[in-house]
Amino acid sequence: MASSSVPQGRPETERPQLLLLRPPSAALDEVLSARFELLKSWESPLPLDRFLASHAADVRALLVINLFTVDGSLLDALPALRFVCTTSAGVNHIDLAECARRGIAVANAGNVFSQEVAEYAVGLLIDVLRRVSACDRYVRRGLWPRGGDYPLGSKLGCKRVGIVGLGSIGSEVAKRLQAFGCPISYFSRCRKPQFPYTYVPSVADLAAQSDVLVLACALTHETHHIINKDVMAALGKDGIVINVGRGALVDEAELVKRLMRGEIGGAGLDVFEHEPAVPEELFGVDNVVLSPHVAMQTFESSSDLCQLTAANLEAFFSDRPLLTSVSLPA
Missing domain, CATH: 3.40.50.720 (NAD(P)-binding Rossmann-like Domain)
Known part of the structure; x- marks a missing residue:
């Protein structure tokens, strides 16, 4: 010492x-x-x-x-x-x-911060799937009387969730999502035999067998842009990305491009690659929920x-x- x-x-x-x-x-x-x-x-x-x-x-x-x-x-x-x-x-x-x-x-x-961030990750996922923030904007803009019912969302239960990084935060996310009936798989530096979840040794393979990717790992040289174009392609056009780790875990430019093209189903992002700068293309997209790096902040x-x-x-x-x-x- x-x-x-x-x-x-x-x-x-x-x-x-x-x-x-x-x-x-x-x-x-x-x-x-x-x-x-x-x-x-x-x-x-x-x-x-x-x-x-x-x-x-x-x-x-x-x-x-x-x-x-x-x-x-x-x-x-x-x-x-x-x-x-x-x-x-x-x-x-x-x-x-x-x-x-x-x-x-x-x-x-x-x-x-582990419990707070885990709760927030689940909140972001529910928001993206059920379109809570988008519905709120729809009502506040006075569009409901003219536009009628808002488009359907998707339920959380039974969604296949892949967690990148099963540390203190990732394991808390898994515990909460398991209660919703979500099958849990994970990628981590090594297998975690103390947890009952399925270990997948490749992030691309994890994405291919998941409906949702939750990013909860540390940012290192090895994990920089760990969510790249190949992983996003494997996740597919209906897949959801939830990032409560660090912005640079994701190739942000590639994610924005795929969201704009409809090649990713949606995203919940509390962190950004160049924060506090946020890609302006995301501001008007209803299948993306944005927040200013506050997942850990509670009284x-x-x-x-x-x-x-x-x-x-x-x-x-x-x-x-x-x-x-x-x-x-x-």
Whole structure:
């Protein structure tokens, strides 16, 4: 474990310094302010590079908010850094190899968001199949009296669901969809014998035998564009894509093209390849449900995240094991 001992010359009673480069939520700010001295870059009149230089010798812990990129250049500016704590479950915005090389420990949000994201994935799927958002727009625009009944949707029960990534989120999705009577198959880095679902060793094969693909895996070099044109072709013109993982898991341009051509049945997307930018072609399409990367956000998860983040930071500064340590490459 990286050492967090107090730098020479600093009284032991001082609150540990914590660097933040983006504003946290009000709730997290309140929790952290009571325990740590918060160094807020956005409140300083100095440019970021000079702000970092002014604290470079002392800062040992960095809190990452909203997928701020932690790369070699940032780490170069913080030579005393020994801990990076991110408020996200995913860590694709952090250069883990560089952290490992420099002896910097990393912690994430662990499973705090798993149930929320799983619920949201199911919600997106029901919305796409039953056209809930589209029906809402139909009524609000006053079209019902003139246009009559809205076109039929499709039921969720018995849909064959393929889950890409049967981790903490994917397994929660599977559990919920199984209750609807959906046969569950999955692709993951390895077979998960603790689960009663069918393992498929190829994403294309999984798509070929599924009505729905739910994406719940981490974004890595290996999973970038894991849903490509071949997988979409295998899924077919009636297939549904639900993405609550990361936008770049999908070849977004290819997905948009196929949605416009009617070569994919629909999509529920909470994440996007270049967010917050969203392909404008999707704005007027009724078989696509869009949301601004909020699957994990509830009052309950926000409270849990505050407590977990504070606990991880306190563990680091007390030289105790981290609660949600991220495995670093050797």
